[in-house]
Amino acid sequence: MNAIAKPASPRPRIALALGDPAGIGPEIALKAALDPRVRAACRPVLVGDRGALERHAQACGLAAPLAVVGTAAEEVGEDRIALIDLDQFREEPLRLGEIQAVHGKAAVEAAAVAIRAAMAGEVEAVAACPQTEFAIQAAGIAFDGYPTFVARCTGTPEEDAFLMLCFDNKRIVHTTLHVGLRQAIDLVTPGRVLRVLEATQAVLVKLGVAEPRIAVSGLNPHASEHGMFGNEEATIIEPAMERARARGIRCEGPFGADTMFQKPDYDAFVVMVHDQGHLAAKLLATNRTAGMTIGTPVLFSSVAHGSALEIAGQNKASPEAVVEALLRLSGAAIRARAAA
Known part of the structure; x- marks a missing residue:
């Protein structure tokens, strides 16, 4: 593992929730926090269970120079990594690689604590490692993805929070996300398309x-080919785009989702349903895509891959998606700070 780099300039403090402690979350969080690129760009504050983190570190042969802090704003030495220890396994043991309710509860708690730290001004942004939705469901917690979760934690209407997948120079924003396809089609309304365009412009x-x-x-396929395969483009999407243009948003289309990503010189691509964006991201940037929540008052990013329970504790997981998330958040936080 590379040595921790010395900072070159003031760096944002970013909370990093460990995700599902039975999966690869603690491993990739620690690897990312130790990465010289991350250390040069920001001050990560890990959020989760210390015992779980140390167990992953030992299993993977990683250094874990932790400093437990009471709040995310507390300073630690450059040779240490700050950790808010939530002590989540007092009553039930951690079982690596398994789906358990206690694991789902731990992942959600860590993300919530990190978001509260951002709302309190203790950190400038939040990143989260992957969760396991079956474990969260087993814990009896309503959860359909980080965007709506962040919205609930920040008092933002759920319909105003959207996911933006980021990799290389691509940004893909989803109008709808983790709902059934029939429901997603019903959710694609002129008002929602306008809101996603406004959120995309703002971020x-x-x-x-x-x-x-x-x-x-x-x-629809081929963006309906002028009404040959449906009329949602003409009756829903195009009117919303006209309203967006009237508000100064430069948006073009609608384009067929199967060819749109080949078009050059766009700063973001807005898609209507989950698979239109995720298929492209996972084919073009396997395991290195960051998922940024937009439309809420907190700068928040997760990763676009799962918790990989089958390789937990084996030192096989790449931290690149977490590194990508932290670097993007750091840049955004610095720009937000300068604009304030």
């Missing part, structure tokens, strides 16, 4: 894009 400006240019997908 692109926050990320430093002076005059964003946004491509918009259709809902």
